[in-house]
Amino acid sequence: MRPPVIEAIKIENYRALQDVEIKKLKPFTVLVGPNGSGKSTLFDVFAFMETSFTIGIRNAWDRRGGLQQLRSRGTSGPIAIQISYREEPKANLLTYRLEIDEERGRPVVSREWLRWTAGAAQGRPRHVLDFQNGSGYVVNEATGKKSEEVLDGPDRLAVNALGQFKSHPRVAALRRFISGWYLSYLSxxxxxxxxxxxxxxxxxxxxxxxxxxxxxxxxxxxxxxxxxxxxxxxxxxxxxxxxxxxxxxxxxxxxxxxxxxxxxxxxxxxxxxxxxxxxxxxxxYGPDPAPFIGIEEPENHLYSSVLPGLAQQCRQSSERSQVLVTTHSHEFVNSCKPDEVIALYRGADGYTRVVRPNNLPLVVDMLDQGALLGSLWQESYFEQLPEPKTPVADLGERA
Structure with missing residues (x-):
């Protein structure tokens, strides 16, 4: 049985990702965009989550300079990360939301909840867990009874604490899922x-x-x-x-x-x-791969002719793990499908915006005529992205 697959992610107030929501994520997803567009920041969101679950929020928070360095410029309120996923392909949709603020220089989990969405006939989404500032409730999934709980600190994750009990199988599964993520920083x-x-x-x-x-x-x-x-x-x-x-x-x-x-x-x-x-x-090719694998700019140190094959291998591996790749390589993107690629760019307000190539009629039409996806991206058909400007020195004679 394959591990859960994240179908959507929503991020608020995380550096350039002031208000970003990406839906219809695929088991194999590729992020493209110019330097500074937010690719590495989105990659870091997953790394932040994994570190928070395996080492602790304080460690993940301090590594990144705390709220002053993490929160989007010119905004207020907590940082929020929300993922929607299914434990199995036809299972109910589960949504986990984590909001983190800061008090006296220390991170505080201001809100954390997990809910599942049943079919339309079964009513609105139901919370499995809901905590604020270290206290809240969790539902015993066997009996349906709510249990009030208090954590030993406002910087603790309820999912981490309660996910160790068999009486909360969905919470335990989420804890195992995020704790098992692999973000590559190969050196x-x-x-x-x-x-x-x-x-x-x-x-x-x-x-x-x-x-x-x-x-x-x-x-x-x-x-x-x-x-x-x-x-x-x-x-x-x-x-x-x-x-x-x-x-x-x-x-x-x-x-x-x-x-x-x-x-x-x-x-x-x-x-x-x-x-x-x-x-x-x-x-x-590992026998028991991580449920989520993140690879940043795999083209570094690799010859361009190797990249299409590596893209195919990433897609093949996505049958067993969800794979997220960031890249600047059009050769890599040429081997991707339109619905696997997401382009990020900065809007006029300085915050990241999302473009889906498969939603652009001109791109779809040119692909139908035989154009290559990576070449279209390289030629700026995805969006009129701001071009980086290189300062030109004044070489004229000085007075």
Whole structure:
């Protein structure tokens, strides 16, 4: 059974995302737009949620400079993040909303609720959980009875606290869902490291345990490792194999061998692009992938001809995980479907606006005539986006 899929997200007062709502999200979604349009900010919303659930709101809040740095300029009120999702394809729609304000420099969960929407014949949406400033109620889903609860602080998440009880299965499922999100911040410098030996099931956000994950796949899921290697060779035909050895001091040393040569090279001397692509494929082909995977600008370090194949692999992986990608690459977008792509841009007020290419008649008509989606975006057919201006120095003679 596949994990839940987010169908809509609404964000208020989060930096440039002052009032943004995106509906009809697909299992594979690609964000495009110029620099400063809000792509990374939207990506960070998901990272903020994941950190809040796994480490704590205070940590997520302080990392980003608190309310002064997070709240949209010129606005008041709390930051709000709302997601609508289904636990299964035909299940009722669930909506979770989190509002965070600040008191005396500390984050406060001013409102948090979870509700489910039944069919039209079953009436209006029903709250499963509803809390304000650390107190509220949760509904026992077996008996339908409300239970008043008080958390041990206004910066605590009710879903995190109550999601540990079997009597609240929807709350528990939401807690597991968000806690399991994976936001990629892969670093080639980290991927070159030689970690302590030992299999690890999941790739870290930085990729510093890529050798450990390969060890895990080799020992437990060799067919998955073969799929990773097959996809890597298709993208890099000269590649022979990727393997690791355990050094005398108990570390995993990753090496890469090209077919024209007899001796492999250490990962520390390998191509940046090879290491980056290896990490992406290991992430996407994992036997038990994260329910939500975020990848920011995968084109960095990769040759343009590799990107269409990577887009296809992301779509294939979206059958098991929801995949969100931000990109500046038209080659990547050329392999996407119109309803998978969302363009972001800044309006005249400085806040982010959303454009859906599949809602633009001219774009749809040109696609029907054989145009490529990424090329249309590159040529500004999605929207008349503000062009960045480069200051020009005055090279004239000085008086």
């Amino acid at each position: 080639v410098a980290e991927e070159r490291k030689s970690p302590t030996a030992g299999p690890q099931e999941r790739l870290s956000q930085s990729g510093d345990n890529i050798s450990n994950v390969l060890q895990y796949l080799k020992e437990n899921h060799p067919e998955r490792l073969q799929s990773v290697m097959k996809a890597l060779r298709e993208a890099i035909p000269t590649l022979d194999r990727v393997d690791y050895e355990t050094s005398p001091d108990g570390r995993l040393v990753l090496f890469i061998k090209d077919s024209p040569f007899s001796d492999p090279v250490l990962a520390s001397n390998a191509s940046d692009g090879t290491l980056k692509l290896l990490s992406y494929l290991t992430l996407l």
